Amino acid sequence: MFKAVVDCGRLNQASQMGHQSEPTIHHAVHKSEESLGLPLLKVPARKGVLPQRASTVCQ
Secondary structure (H helix, E strand, O other): OOOHHHOOOEHHHHHHHHHHHHHHHHHHHHHHHHHHHHOOOOOOOHHHHOOHHHHHHOO
16 A cells, blocks of 8 residues: 555545555555554645655665
């Protein structure tokens, strides 16, 4: 789900692409952040922005 947010750039678009609700996408990304111990997305106004440290996770 994280990759879908990065590819789409928005939680809403990622949720439509993955046929999941926005809260489900947000929760999955949050769980990944907890597991990795670093923020994966900054979410200002529902737009996913990739922090510099998280760019290696996406590659």
